[in-house]
Amino acid sequence: MSADNVFQRLSQVISRELGCDISDIHRDTSADDIDGWDSLAHARLILKIEEVFDLRLPGDKLFELDNVGDLVVLVSDAQG
Amino acid sequence: MASRILKHVENTPHRLFARVIVNDEATPISYSALAASSAPYAAACRERGIGQGDRVIILFDHGPELLFAFFGAMFAGAVPTMMSPPSPRQEPGHFWDGQIQVIKRIDAKAIMTTDRLRAALESVLPHHGRQVITPSALPDTDLLPDLEFAGNDIAFLQHSSGTTGTKKGVMISHEALLHQIDSYAKALALTSDDRIVSWLPLYHDMGLIACCLLPVLKGVPVTLLSPFEWVIRPTSLFDYIEKTKATMTWQPNFGYQHIVNCAKPGDRWDLSSMRAFVNCSERCRPETINGFVSKFADMGVEASTVQTCYAMAETVFAATQSDIGSAPRVETLDAAALVDEGIARPSLATHGSTVQVQSCGRQIDGLTVLTMDEDGNRLPDRRIGEICISGPSLARGYDRQPDKTDAVFREGWYHSGDLGYMANGELFVTGRKDDLLILNGRNHYAHDLEFALRDVPGIIPGRLMAMSEYRSDIGSDALIILAETRETSSAALKQIKKSIRDTIVDETGLVPNEVHLLEPMWLLKSTSGKISRSATRHKFKESQEFIA
Numbered sequence: 159m160s161a162d163n164v165f166q167r168l169s170q171v172i173s174r175e176l177g178c179d180i181s182d183i184h185r186d187t188s189a190d191d192i193d194g195w196d197s198l199a200h201a202r203l204i205l206k207i208e209e210v211f212d213l214r215l216p217g218d219k220l221f222e223l224d225n226v227g228d229l230v231v232l233v234s235d236a237q238g
Numbered sequence: 239m240a241s242r243i244l245k246h247v248e249n250t251p252h253r254l255f256a257r258v259i260v261n262d263e264a265t266p267i268s269y270s271a272l273a274a275s276s277a278p279y280a281a282a283c284r285e286r287g288i289g290q291g292d293r294v295i296i297l298f299d300h301g302p303e304l305l306f307a308f309f310g311a312m313f314a315g316a317v318p319t320m321m322s323p324p325s326p327r328q329e330p331g332h333f334w335d336g337q338i339q340v341i342k343r344i345d346a347k348a349i350m351t352t353d354r355l356r357a358a359l360e361s362v363l364p365h366h367g368r369q370v371i372t373p374s375a376l377p378d379t380d381l382l383p384d385l386e387f388a389g390n391d392i393a394f395l396q397h398s399s400g401t402t403g404t405k406k407g408v409m410i411s412h413e414a415l416l417h418q419i420d421s422y423a424k425a426l427a428l429t430s431d432d433r434i435v436s437w438l439p440l441y442h443d444m445g446l447i448a449c450c451l452l453p454v455l456k457g458v459p460v461t462l463l464s465p466f467e468w469v470i471r472p473t474s475l476f477d478y479i480e481k482t483k484a485t486m487t488w489q490p491n492f493g494y495q496h497i498v499n500c501a502k503p504g505d506r507w508d509l510s511s512m513r514a515f516v517n518c519s520e521r522c523r524p525e526t527i528n529g530f531v532s533k534f535a536d537m538g539v540e541a542s543t544v545q546t547c548y549a550m551a552e553t554v555f556a557a558t559q560s561d562i563g564s565a566p567r568v569e570t571l572d573a574a575a576l577v578d579e580g581i582a583r584p585s586l587a588t589h590g591s592t593v594q595v596q597s598c599g600r601q602i603d604g605l606t607v608l609t610m611d612e613d614g615n616r617l618p619d620r621r622i623g624e625i626c627i628s629g630p631s632l633a634r635g636y637d638r639q640p641d642k643t644d645a646v647f648r649e650g651w652y653h654s655g656d657l658g659y660m661a662n663g664e665l666f667v668t669g670r671k672d673d674l675l676i677l678n679g680r681n682h683y684a685h686d687l688e689f690a691l692r693d694v695p696g697i698i699p700g701r702l703m704a705m706s707e708y709r710s711d712i713g714s715d716a717l718i719i720l721a722e723t724r725e726t727s728s729a730a731l732k733q734i735k736k737s738i739r740d741t742i743v744d745e746t747g748l749v750p751n752e753v754h755l756l757e758p759m760w761l762l763k764s765t766s767g768k769i770s771r772s773a774t775r776h777k778f779k780e781s782q783e784f785i786a
Contacts, residue, residue: 189327189749190327190739190740190743190749191736191739193739193750193751193752193753194716194749194750194751194752195749196748196749196751197469197470198469198492198496198678198712200469200470201469201470201471201472201496201500202499202500204470205500205502209502217467217470217471218261220470221326221466221470
């Protein structure tokens with residue numbers, strides 16, 4: 159899957175899980191830009207991403223993400 | 239306390255005290271290893287002239303050194319206090335400013351920390367003037383100093399989680415701690431066959447008392463998981479319950495909901511070894527407990543294994559505990575009588591407004607728990623009042639804050655600020671008297687959060703309010719910020735909301751769940767000219783007329 163496709167699917171998942179407008183999600187969007195994106199919501203979001211993309215993300219990287227663009231890279235790398 | 243631990247070291251040196259898990263790697267610590275590895279920290283204190291009564295900050299990430307430093311400082315006769323390490327999202331300057339305020343207020347003589355955190359501290363504040371003790375430069379010894387403690391000596395300070403200016407160091411004496419440990423162990427029917435698993439941070443009273451000092455003093459092995467790792471993989475708690483055949487764990491209400499939210503269909507664990515999942519440190523919610531029991535019922539979780547407790551650092555920890563082996567009672571009350579008359583009247587109505595309240599159990603041995611009216615009169619059963627506690631577990635007050643101590647420790651009673659009622663010896667908690675917000679088991683005052691936002695451009699000065707509302711999907715209160723503005727353009731409104739979020743995150747590490755911008759004069763004021771929290775909260779619930 160291309161990075162653009164990963165970004166589009168991720169945007170849908172983030173929008174649905176966090177209840178925000180999909181138009182507010184960009185590659186440079188960080189958790190601080192979205193209401194309620196705290197560490198607990200982050201955990202729920204990661205589980206949903208793993209389910210949707212059918213993969214497991216490396217636990218030690220999950221709190222090092224600066225923005226959605228980093229998440230795209232992490233998911234793309236995990237897809238191999 | 240030290241002599242009790244040393245008895246375990248002498249009598250059962252090879253017995254497991256703790257198993258510390260970092261990145262799924264376990265480090266077992268026996269009692270003899272605890273003593274031997276704490277000794278260098280104690281020696282480092284003594285070499286620097288730090289001893290009886292001197293305050294020592296303990297600032298470590300999750301790991302064995304955190305335990306060695308804490309007990310080492312205590313064995314040296316000093317008064318350790320655990321502080322939370324920096325949150326990745328909090329702006330470092332704000333984090334260290336907060337630490338420095340505490341360090342100065344308690345006149346800490348030393349900071350025990352890692353080389354990494356030392357470098358971070360000294361990049362912000364090169365001339366802090368305190369001794370720093372790190373694991374990389376400790377004396378080579380495994381001998382502990384021989385010290386005697388008086389019962390009323392302070393064993394440690396338990397710092398509250400409030401924002402910078404309002405952190406309070408609760409002074410816990412050795413005798414208060416030992417009373418609490420013995421009395422609480424009796425309420426739990428704790429035996430040396432028990433095994434505890436916990437992900438709680440040790441800078442939180444529930445983590446330190448229930449999941450570190452209770453085990454070490456009672457000879458009950460504990461498995462300590464990283465709070466950081468638990469948040470992202472909350473079912474790791476179940477992995478270790480199954481692996482260690484654990485019998486007890488503690489977590490706030492939101493922790494149970496987080497596990498329910500994150501357990502995947504098809505995941506299975508054998509949880510039948512558990513005899514108490516204790517729910518404590520924020521309001522225990524019947525719907526969360528029911529959801530937890532029903533989700534994991536076929537894995538060994540029964541209603542009678544989910545327990546409740548009412549606890550706070552000012553009583554060392556537990557004031558009440560539900561009866562182990564029985565499901566805590568839930569009462570259905572007439573909502574109007576509760577709000578309008580302050581009476582907890584059971585309701586059998588199938589229609590009309592009712593509210594469910596969870597029992598927190600009975601007072602533990604030696605403590606008296608009751609409710610008082612505003613004049614300090616004891617209230618009868620089922621009358622809502624302030625929950626007050628007296629007995630030998632009471633703290634000695636707040637370190638170097640006599641005004642704050644006198645405000646809540648009066649005539650032998652601790653006035654908690656929590657509202658609730660007693661019924662047949664059981665305590666039911668219904669709310670708060672003041673503007674304390676309890677978010678994911680940690681306490682924050684609304685006025686601190688409002689103060690943090692005082693300079694956000696675009697907000698009308700003084701016209702904002704922080705509040706919280708319970709949300710069942712997260713099992714805790716959500717943080718909501720309301721602020722008035724004269725701006726109307728969508729770009730300006732978006733920028734103000736972003737500034738509010740950024741400021742709260744930078745200064746406190748909290749993340750607002752909702753930020754609402756309001757037109758001027760939306761917030762309601764009381765006759766004294768202050769924002770009326772109750773009236774504004776009511777208006778917020780009734781109206782959703784926000785401009786952004």
